[in-house]
Amino acid sequence: MQAISIRLDRELIETFKQIARIHDIGYQPLMREALRRFADAEIKTILAAVANAREKDARHGAKHTVEVELDSLQRHIA
Template structure:
């Protein structure tokens, strides 16, 4: 009987699918190992409901960029959050110029409506 040819464990073989696609050799990692991997990567699994149309758009965009749609969604959310933080901090900095000082500490008061108006503008 001939033994099947062993496929080398190279990055190229993982990328082209020679390795890792045979369901006969799939095992789910223990939950503790999954948790350790998530912790090491700074990741947390969440559950979210999204419009099917939005997911399809992300899949199309991801395909063009040669990546998965979930990493693309993570990147989009990260970019949004970073941009939003910059907008809020700029608004706070601008408001602080108009605020007074209290015992050497600067007090900043910003109305939510002011931030929303600046965001829309």
């Protein structure tokens, strides 16, 4: 793991602390889990959009260029 510095609203931190107490875990591991879930869901959304765009372009004979490393994104959700 890598330590970072981030500024968050006190209210958000308190909310995470309350949720963490309910789940009997620390609030920082809870935040990491929330960020991981968001990142995984976002990557899946991006990959689905790229796949749909490629499919659409293929039906219309167009070529589709993507500027992201899809292999790298797919490894995150595997």
